Amino acid sequence: MHRLQKGTPWFSEFQKTYGSKRFAVVGVSMDDDGWKVVKPFLAHTNVSYRMCLGDDPTAKQYGINSLPDAFLIDQQGKIAAAYTTGMVDKDNLEANIQALLSAR
Secondary structure: OHHHOOOHHHHHHHHHHHHHHOOOOEEEEOOOOOHHHHHHHHHOOOOOOEEEEOOHHHHHHHOOOOOOOEEEEOOOOOEEEEEOOOOOOHHHHHHHHHHHHHOO
């Protein structure tokens, strides 16, 4: 979970800013130890969005090969943007969020 800590405040900020516009951030943990690792992480961070556990089918569906990854998924469930290099540019991500919301 430590790999997500850098991006977590951004995701919380995006949830707060765009949540009223039918935008939702959902964190998916792929940790082998599941909630045993996730619950302490959540207890020590200010995560304001939903978290769930992923599994091998989740990784296969979204093409997850390395972590952390971030995806923008449209209302039809299709990937609108993928950030799979481990480094996410906040401004680029927010611009894509705004574009996705304005395209509705």
